[in-house]
Amino acid sequence: MRSTPIQLADGRELIYFDLPGDPPRQGEDTRELPPPPPASELRFDPMRGDWVAVAAHRQERTFQPPSTHCPLCPSTPEFRSEVPGPYRVVTFENRFPSFSDRTSENRIMPGIRPGEGRAEVMCFTPDHEGSFAELDARDVRLVLDVWAARTEAMSALPGVEQVFPFENRGEEIGVTLSHPHGQIYGYPFIPPNVRQILLYLESDPGAFGYRLSREQSDERVVAANEHWTAFVPRAARWPFEVHFYPHRQLPDIPALTEEERDAFAPLYLDVLRRFDALFDLPLPYIAAWFQAPVNQARETFRLHLQLFSIRRAPGKLKYLAASESAMGTFINDVSPEQAARMLRDALPPFT
Amino acid sequence: MRSTPIQLADGRELIYFDLPGDPPRQGEDTRELPPPPPASELRFDPMRGDWVAVAAHRQERTFQPPSTHCPLCPSTPEFRSEVPGPYRVVTFENRFPSFSDRTSENRIMPGIRPGEGRAEVMCFTPDHEGSFAELDARDVRLVLDVWAARTEAMSALPGVEQVFPFENRGEEIGVTLSHPHGQIYGYPFIPPNVRQILLYLESDPGAFGYRLSREQSDERVVAANEHWTAFVPRAARWPFEVHFYPHRQLPDIPALTEEERDAFAPLYLDVLRRFDALFDLPLPYIAAWFQAPVNQARETFRLHLQLFSIRRAPGKLKYLAASESAMGTFINDVSPEQAARMLRDALPPFT
Structure with a gap:
């Protein structure tokens, strides 16, 4: 570069x-x-x-x-x-x-x-x-x-x-x-959303690894390769939400190895294309890198990417109305298992 | 009734x-x-x-x-x-x-x-x-x-x-x-958003009263009467956000006196009409009653109403994109003092 x-x-x-x-x-x-x-x-x-x-x-x-x-x-x-x-x-x-x-x-x-x-x-x-x-x-x-x-x-x-x-x-x-x-x-x-995770990691420093190993054997995996797993989290807040976890603890993007970087590109492209294939429409989305803070939790926080869409069906969006915006409580109209199945079925399997 | x-x-x-x-x-x-x-x-x-x-x-x-x-x-x-x-x-x-x-x-x-x-x-x-x-x-x-x-x-x-x-x-x-x-x-x-307030009240049980007395003498008041003050909070997250505080501690709507109920109606109507007068357009809004939880903080939590709009200008909405939706950090493009001024100027003063 x-x-x-x-x-x-x-x-x-x-x-x-x-x-x-x-x-x-x-x-x-x-x-x-x-x-x-x-x-x-x-x-x-x-x-x-x-x-x-x-x-x-x-x-x-x-x-x-x-x-x-x-x-x-x-x-x-x-x-x-x-x-x-x-x-x-x-x-x-x-x-x-x-x-x-x-x-x-x-x-x-x-x-x-x-x-x-x-x-x-x-x-x-x-x-x-x-x-x-x-x-x-x-x-x-x-x-x-x-x-x-x-x-x-x-x-x-x-x-x-x-x-x-x-x-x-x-x-x-x-x-x-x-x-x-x-x-x-x-x-x-x-x-706030990172601080909340830090707070949790204080009592359970291995939380990211535990979550990954549980999700890897689950029906909510969308695609995976040697270095990354892309899954819909069990308590997804958004109709279509996929988290990309690397297979080891590392704090941020600079810490990714050459191999991990090479492996990310095709997997991410695959899931993005599933998003667009879902309703045969460009899906509006937010892609957000969660990195360890610059000066904290460098040994426990795990870099990951959260990708989520506000579209819940063709012509229908998920809005953040009173429950989400005022109370902070999400109502998700698509079950995470169904979302994962729809994303897996949207295109031939990732290889 | x-x-x-x-x-x-x-x-x-x-x-x-x-x-x-x-x-x-x-x-x-x-x-x-x-x-x-x-x-x-x-x-x-x-x-x-x-x-x-x-x-x-x-x-x-x-x-x-x-x-x-x-x-x-x-x-x-x-x-x-x-x-x-x-x-x-x-x-x-x-x-x-x-x-x-x-x-x-x-x-x-x-x-x-x-x-x-x-x-x-x-x-x-x-x-x-x-x-x-x-x-x-x-x-x-x-x-x-x-x-x-x-x-x-x-x-x-x-x-x-x-x-x-x-x-x-x-x-x-x-x-x-x-x-x-x-x-x-x-x-x-x-x-979560109520729990967060409860946590804060543990260390500062008089927080609501303190905030009200500070806001009452401030340039961000939109309208007030004997029992209620409607103000734009100093750290508003939304382009147009007004909080309605009763003038004493009480946990929930049932605890309002007859006089407080009578006083609420004209004040709330006044501010709602200011919302619609702002851009001469029906303003999309969320109105959210924050009450004490059923079984907690009944003596410290103060009932209040939060009213906020996602419209930041005619033809422009405030969206909750990555910073808000993923990180929980709001970027507000309208200063709270300016929002209060605009709302005060939208109609003749409330009396």
């Missing part, structure tokens, strides 16, 4: 990631851009025990632009996008970031602090009409290497406690740009 | 609630209905620490029927709905319940138990085209009395640990029936 960092017109960093043999990356960002906005503000709710990022500047972010004005396509003579030239995979700091290093000390008071951290956009492919599921395994492997490199780099940034690579896919899930892309957040705290 | 309980054709209970002077409620449910489905199954995720209700029968529930076939309108000679005759306010057991008493003992094993409890539908008005905001104060007062009566009744049911009256409003939030209605859940456990 070759990386080529450049600076965008407003000072933000952009990095091209390439395979051996790819052409050198050149070109300058010639746009006139205003300076990036200041960091968001974090506010703590002691009763809920969570931080909220108030990022009012994000109201102005680019919203479903026409494909001729896609900010994630390579720039053309007609339209100068966020990426000055051709690319294979590229990451850059979000122009409307939820977290950044442009903090000011003005508003430090109890329960309020600046949204220090990092928010990056990652384009998986220059093909505007493509999708992650249509990448070839070699490009998925490159994407995984980029996640590893950015996890390492962001873990070293001041204040970052959790690095979170993710993809939101589909307008139904609120994606404002249709070009295939993901994001990477560097949170300046451990998010 | 007068209540008239009857049985529906499949044995479910329906209760008419009326004001003095309303006609007697009669009429029989003459439909042929299959027996109601068995209870859902609860599954526990030890790492997340939450129960999920797997309710596969709900996939078949009525989905956006034409208004001539609304199951919540009073029955007519042409269409027999869930409600046999005319009504003012009515509650009945959900035909596709997330929780019920139709449990079987088949599947009891570690981390799995039957979805014992209760799920009721509540029609606020027979007017199919109406909305809660268009009720008059007298009918809101009746609705509040019904919430109180059902909270008392459901609190006494075996296994129910938390009674949760709520309204989901708007297709954007997943409402499958447009007739103005809410629901009441009787959960057989304390939901």
Whole structure:
């Protein structure tokens, strides 16, 4: 993997990631851009025990632009996008970031602090009409290497406690740009859902291994190979939810071996294609990497990927209404065993 | 308030609630209905620490029927709905319940138990085209009395640990029936978001009172009267979020005095109308009553209502994407102070 960092017109960093043999990356960002906005503000709710990022500047972010004005396509003579030239995979700091290093000390008071951290956009492919599921395994492997490199780099940034690579896919899930892309957040705290797992691991440090061995012998496995098992968890919250567990304890993406990285790509592609085959429709989904926090539980937390869809049937979505959004209790209308069966039956078995 | 309980054709209970002077409620449910489905199954995720209700029968529930076939309108000679005759306010057991008493003992094993409890539908008005905001104060007062009566009744049911009256409003939030209605859940456990508050109250039993007194002197108050204050919380997670606090500690709706009930109706109507006036559009919202659990924290938990919208601007919704859904961390694109100002400015001041 070759990386080529450049600076965008407003000072933000952009990095091209390439395979051996790819052409050198050149070109300058010639746009006139205003300076990036200041960091968001974090506010703590002691009763809920969570931080909220108030990022009012994000109201102005680019919203479903026409494909001729896609900010994630390579720039053309007609339209100068966020990426000055051709690319294979590229990451850059979000122009409307939820977290950044442009903090000011003005508003430090109890329960309020600046949204220090990092928010990056990652384009998986220059093909505007493509999708992650249509990448070839070699490009998925490159994407995984980029996640590893950015996890390492962001873990070293001041204040970052959790690095979170993710993809939101589909307008139904609120994606404002249709070009295939993901994001990477560097949170300046451990998010509640990870903290909850850490708490549990304190009393049961081997929980991930135990869960994997139980699931491997279960009817909810969707696909597996030597290094990974993809299964629908027994208490799935979403109609279609698949967790990808590596077969050994390791804290984060950088810790994956060459073999584990090679093995991930085809398995993930297989399950993504099952998602789209399910209803013969591009399935809206969230793909979320759960990594160990930068400074905690490195020996007990196990890296894994959670992939879930909000579609429960053609024309029907799972919404987070009062029970989920206010009480935190999920009602799942599809049984996990049925979801696993439907995903297994959607395509020929993975080999 | 007068209540008239009857049985529906499949044995479910329906209760008419009326004001003095309303006609007697009669009429029989003459439909042929299959027996109601068995209870859902609860599954526990030890790492997340939450129960999920797997309710596969709900996939078949009525989905956006034409208004001539609304199951919540009073029955007519042409269409027999869930409600046999005319009504003012009515509650009945959900035909596709997330929780019920139709449990079987088949599947009891570690981390799995039957979805014992209760799920009721509540029609606020027979007017199919109406909305809660268009009720008059007298009918809101009746609705509040019904919430109180059902909270008392459901609190006494075996296994129910938390009674949760709520309204989901708007297709954007997943409402499958447009007739103005809410629901009441009787959960057989304390939901995670309430449990989190209980945990905090252990170390700070006066937290609710402290928060109220701080918010009362703050720029985030939207409307208030002698018994209630409606404010946008400092760490709001949603673009437009208003909490309604009573001015004294009390555990649940039944504990409200006559005066507090009378005072709630106009205040709540005022804020609901501000919601709709904000963008001159019916705002999709969730209204969620946080009550003390049936058997815990009755002296420290304070009843309150949380009202929040997923609309952040005309044509733009707040989606729960990866940060919210996977990590539990909210990014709010509207500052709480700005939201309060917008709501105050949407209509003349509340008096």
